[in-house]
Amino acid sequence: MSEPKSIAVVGAGQMGSGIASVAAGAGFSVLLRDVSPELVEKAIQKIGQGLSKLVDKGKLSSDERAASLSRIKGSTELADVGAVDFVIEAVTENEELKKKILRELDGAMAETAVLASNTSSISITRLAAGTRKPERFIGMHFMNPVPVMQLVEIIAGLQTSEHTLQATRSLAERMGKITVRSDDQPGFIVNRILVPMINEAVFALGEGLGSPEDIDKAMKLGTNQPMGPLALADFIGLDTCLAIMGVLHQNLGDDKYRPAPLLRRYVDAGWLGKKTGRGFYTYGA
Ligand SMILES: NC(=O)c1ccc[n+]([C@@H]2O[C@H](COP(=O)([O-])OP(=O)(O)OC[C@H]3O[C@@H](n4cnc5c(N)ncnc54)[C@H](O)[C@@H]3O)[C@@H](O)[C@H]2O)c1
Structure with missing residues (x-):
């Protein structure tokens, strides 16, 4: 797989909106998905407010703010994830819900795209087992608030390929983050x-x-x-x-x-x- 250019973030809550904001700031096209257009719209507004604060503090120019926001598109259509290179799932911390959503995403994504979960604690190996291509599935655990916290924990499941691991580490670094590897045990390190x-x-x-x-x-x-x-x-x-x-x-x-x-x-x-x-x-x- 060549370097990803586009990312889908599924779940536009605290974490999903933070991940989308940082990814857009790093130059990726971002598709932000949640269950309703209202939730997606609210998340994009919140991202805009967060970026405005950075402009006020002189850490970002107005043009950079506008460019970041223009790279984020909201969506509630599952089929839209078919066009992206990397999908990050950040829905509620519930194993059954995540399994259901991961199965849907797995079925709609491009064959070559990577599927990562931002789960805080659930077994990556077990989540991977419910997908069609477990070798492309991985844990990518961002910290809250994503724009501020430097760390991303990377968790390979038993089935995760070396290629998926490298692509995920490289994506985190392109988003300006520092990574650590955690074994796939409950709660990971943090x-x-x-x-x-x-x-x-x-x-x-x-x-x-x-x-x-x-x-x-x-x-x-x-x-x-x-x-x-x-x-x-x-x-x-x-x-x-x-x-x-x-x-x-x-x-x-x-x-x-x-x-x-x-x-x-x-x-x-x-x-x-x-x-x-x-x-x-x-x-x-
Ligand atoms: N809060 C933290 O400090 C933190 C830190 C690291 C990781 N995480 C993990 O990130 C994930 C999200 O946590 P959060 O704090 O953002 O929660 P949150 O409650 O703020 O957001 C969860 C979002 O998922 C959405 N969602 C639920 N079902 C969905 C579906 N079928 N399709 C699309 N979206 C759906 C909800 O509408 C909501 O917007 C969890 O796995 C959590 O464990 C949280």
């Missing part, structure tokens, strides 16, 4: 370590160890983390944190990974963090 720490902070909150503010302040000032674990959970999305703990618990089979009951209750209430305006903290519009 979330195997980070999300249990967040979960422990939620246990601590539920047990009355401290207020959200004091737990976060203690961890920020006491361990030099830029954000406290509860604020970070709100930023990631409490549904995503719960889904990752569920994957760690189920797949590693150790009760030390059981999700904190309070985390589950917040998700049940629809308090998913910053994206819904309420989590451990409340957020304005």
Whole structure:
């Protein structure tokens, strides 16, 4: 395969819109897909607002902003992915949903295109097994917020070809990212370590160890983390944190990974963090 020129990003939420923005900034044509035209439109507007902030800070010119935005096209048509070289799936962290979407994408994509998942925790080998061409499937785990965070974890499944691995590493580098390889184990490197720490902070909150503010302040000032674990959970999305703990618990089979009951209750209430305006903290519009 020659170097990819066009990318489809499927799922236009926090991560999908960030990936689309960075890819467009790196000169790729980007197709951004979600379940409704309204969601895609909202994501493109959010990308525009993010780029405007960079213009205000003098980090981007108005022309560069306009050029980036002109490279992003919204779509809800599956057939449109047939025209791109590289597809990145960034839908909700749910194995059954991802399997269904990956099967659809696999059937509609060009034979030579690579299919990557931005899953935070789910087995790449298992997701690959549900596709027609598992050798072209790979994990490409961006960090949130994508325009700011340098890292991309690359996860090859058992079936992933060397060619797919090289193409993915090269794409991440062309997007200005630094890559690490993680073995295909639940949560990969970052979330195997980070999300249990967040979960422990939620246990601590539920047990009355401290207020959200004091737990976060203690961890920020006491361990030099830029954000406290509860604020970070709100930023990631409490549904995503719960889904990752569920994957760690189920797949590693150790009760030390059981999700904190309070985390589950917040998700049940629809308090998913910053994206819904309420989590451990409340957020304005
Ligand atoms: N939030 C984080 O910090 C973070 C970091 C790294 C990776 N991830 C992973 O990225 C993925 C997306 O997470 P997010 O935080 O962007 O979630 P999100 O809730 O912001 O967005 C998910 C998007 O997927 C869309 N979607 C659902 N079904 C779809 C379908 N059939 N077709 C197209 N789009 C569909 C939803 O409408 C929504 O816009 C998850 O796998 C998550 O684990 C998240």
